[in-house]
Amino acid sequence: MSERHETRAEDLRPASSQPLRFRVWTAVLRADPVVRGIQVVKRRERLLTVLQAGLGLAWMALFLLAPLVYILSLSFWQRGAGGTIVYEATVANYQEILLQNVDLLGWQIGNTYLLILWQSLKFGFLTTVATLALGYVPGYFLGRTESRYRSLLLLFVVLPFWVPLIIRYYAWILVLGNDGLITTVLGWVGVASNGYLYNDVAVVTGLVQVLLPFMILPIYNTVNKIDDEYIESAKTMGASPLRAFYEVTLPLSLPGISAGSILVFILAVGSFMAPALLGGPANMMVANLISQTFGQAFDWPLASAMAMVYLVVLFAIITVFNRFVGLEEVFDQ
Amino acid sequence: MSTRLSDDARWNAIRGATGLLYLFLLLPLFIVVLISFNPTQYAAFPPEGLSLTWYQKFFASERLLDALVSSFVVAAGSALVAGAVGLISAIGFVRRDFQYKSVLSSLLFLPMLISPVVIGVALTAFLTDVGMQKNYLFLILGHSTLVLPYVFVTVRAQLFGFDRSIEEAALTLGANELETFVEVTLPSIMPGLAAGMLLAFVISFGEFTATQFWVQPDTVTAPIEIYTMVRTSLTPEINAMATVLMIITVVIPLLLDVALGKNLILKSA
Structure with missing residues (x-):
């Protein structure tokens, strides 16, 4: 027993302090062509790993991380006259967005940055709840149906994703706008209106329609994987269809629900186009505010600080979510 | 109450609700196409006639056609770049083991999550700080970053289901590694790669939000023109242009898909 311990301790010592027999054997093994071949293969494997996986990682480091680090440093500088940048470290930008009202192009927005950030989270939450409420039944249907048109039906859920986002939001202007479909149809039954655009409901409606496939598909995936026998045996043992659903199907589809919810929430919070096309000035979201500050007010440092606060909130949400469901699983759905 | 419903009635209710949801998903897009044939300046339900006026206006506009060409150049370039980078890194992530693999792979998904x-x-x-001009290369680098996750995820899914023994068979039969990759590996993961690149093309073609910061007057893309028209004049040319864009990003890929019988679009989901 004690002898084996000694040998182990010897193994851990650097080669030069090991007994001679070890050194001789190591040398013999290294000279052996098979062992050397294995080592060459291993070195080659390592090199290929670095080259292959490293290519995508290097791309992201160069075109995503480096730019983000760059605006992190930008956020601690300040805007000089005419959109120039004064390279003097300051936390003034963070003070401005976290403590004061926002003044853009002389137009005082009643809300501070934080209120707009809060509004984005609120829209994100409403969109998530609405997509879940509207998306569960179709996801369930697609998962359980035995129709031979199932792949065609699935295709119609995926296809809107291929339509440019700008067209999908613009389409709602034709539905909700002044001469839009709803105004016309309501006009036939004698209800006059000026359209239903430029408010909270229009923004969330657009977001819900655009993001629904992200909820339906993961739910479909999990429901589709549920073994029929689980549900049948629940029913055989006397559960009503509704009870069988609550006790078997619903819990087993939870991974799909959580994957869909986190994706919809994150994508909704970062939306630019829904408020830009369907909302009024009061329905701005954080992406719109960053865009205006950067592109119209030319205050790059302030816009960078706004982006940083948004990213901190985003990563906080992702981290919290990661504790319950791995992000990897979301993308495997 | 629900226990009194028969199974059939319950299932029909579910089917009906699903049908309504499809209406909600697809009706707005159908309306864009419908109104594009309406001859008048203002939208009308039902359309006051069928005409190609707005298509003629669209195809007569050099500015809008230029934008379409720009979109095409950028989308094709990004699909190729993201296709190559996505394919190689997916191989690295699926076939090799290294530390922090799952954390590092989420780095490749990040562009999907950040606004x-x-x-x-x-x-x-x-x-711009490192001195780069806003040209097509700028747009292709940016768009490739945005669409890389889509190629990565579709190729990765295809590689998970790949049987490596056919590679070993090729190697045993005397093919070298390059031949094995080109003649055995690549053809069998092609559906995933093609689906990912097609999706990359389509997303790049329609990308507006990040692109608005990256264009110059001579590289303006189609979605940027649509946004400008929506914000300024709301002219019916938008409907014609939108329909043309949908033909490029949906109808043509769909026809290709049916013709090749590969189900690429479903694979991209």
Whole structure:
């Protein structure tokens, strides 16, 4: 027993302090062509790993991380006259967005940055709840149906994703706008209106329609994987269809629900186009505010600080979510 | 109450609700196509006639056609770049083991999660600071970053289901590694790669939010023109242009898909 311990301790010592027999054997093994071949293969494997996986990682480091680090440093500088940048470290930008009202192009927005950030989270939450409420039944249907048109039906859920986002939001202007479909149809039954655009409901409606496939598909995936026998045996043992659903199907589809919810929430919070096309000035979201500050007010440092606060909130949400469901699983759905 | 419903009735209710949802998903797009044939300046339900007026106006506009060409150049370039980078890194991530693999792979998904406004702003500030001009190369680099996750995820899914013994068979039969890759590996993961690249093309073609920070007057893309028209004049030319865009990003890929019988579009989901 004690002898084996000694040998182990010897193994851990650097080669030069090991007994001679070890050194001789190591040398013999290294000279052996098979062992050397294995080592060459291993070195080659390592090199290929670095080259292959490293290519995508290097791309992201160069075109995503480096730019983000760059605006992190930008956020601690300040805007000089005419959109120039004064390279003097300051936390003034963070003070401005976290403590004061926002003044853009002389137009005082009643809300501070934080209120707009809060509004984005609120829209994100409403969109998530609405997509879940509207998306569960179709996801369930697609998962359980035995129709031979199932792949065609699935295709119609995926296809809107291929339509440019700008067209999908613009389409709602034709539905909700002044001469839009709803105004016309309501006009036939004698209800006059000026359209239903430029408010909270229009923004969330657009977001819900655009993001629904992200909820339906993961739910479909999990429901589709549920073994029929689980549900049948629940029913055989006397559960009503509704009870069988609550006790078997619903819990087993939870991974799909959580994957869909986190994706919809994150994508909704970062939306630019829904408020830009369907909302009024009061329905701005954080992406719109960053865009205006950067592109119209030319205050790059302030816009960078706004982006940083948004990213901190985003990563906080992702981290919290990661504790319950791995992000990897979301993308495997 | 629900226990009194028969199974059939319950299932019909579910089917009905699903049908309504499809209406909600697809009706607005159908209306864009429908109104594009309406001859009048203002939208009308039902359309006051069928005419190609707005298509003629669209195809007569050099500015809008230029935008379409720009979109095509950028989308094709990004699909190729993201296709190559996505394919190689997916192979690295699926076939090799290394530390922090799952954390590192989420780095490749990041562009899907961060608001495109932030990516647009950050890349603009960074690349202009290192002295780069806003040209097609700028757009292709930016778009490739945005669409890389889609290629990565579809190729990765295809590689998970790949049987490596056919590679070993090829090697045993005397093919070298390059031959094995080109003649055995690549053909069998082609559906995933093609689906990912097609999706990359389509997303790049329609990308607006980050692109608005990256264009110059001579590289304006189709979605940028649509946004400008929506914000300024709301002319019916938008409907014609939108329909043409949908033909490029949906109808043509769909026809290709049916013709090749590969189900690429479903694979991209």
